[in-house]
Amino acid sequence: MKVEIVPSQQYVLVKVHGLLDEACKAEFDEQIHPLIDTGTKKLLVDLSGSDRVTSAGIGHLVTLVSRANAKGGSVVFVNPSAFIKLVFHTTKLTKFFDVEETMEAGIQRLLEG
Numbered sequence: 001m002k003v004e005i006v007p008s009q010q011y012v013l014v015k016v017h018g019l020l021d022e023a024c025k026a027e028f029d030e031q032i033h034p035l036i037d038t039g040t041k042k043l044l045v046d047l048s049g050s051d052r053v054t055s056a057g058i059g060h061l062v063t064l065v066s067r068a069n070a071k072g073g074s075v076v077f078v079n080p081s082a083f084i085k086l087v088f089h090t091t092k093l094t095k096f097f098d099v100e101e102t103m104e105a106g107i108q109r110l111l112e113g
Helices: 022-037 055-070 082-090 103-112
Strands: 002-007 012-017 042-049 074-078 098-100
Touching: 002 022, 012 022, 022 042, 022 055, 042 055, 042 103, 055 074, 074 103, 098 103
Parallel strands: 012 042, 042 074, 074 098
Antiparallel strands: 002 012
């Protein structure tokens, strides 16, 4: 998985590219989690570059949201593939995750939330 981080004044956009699985642990630990740990309160995660997720990948996403919530922050996932949407719904993670179909809807939700 590759990660592209795009800061803005109101939030940080994280674009993920590739399979979300156990192999992406380093990217989460070294690039994404430090954003929350250093005070980023609003994180927008663009999943359009990732069409698959494994159980390990779900674990990374759950950890990210939990970490943000514990620090008073929020995470919104946008542009999930059909497969990732199915996984989120099947696992009932839509009750725990904020997920939007488009970047615009995600930004609105993040800034209003």
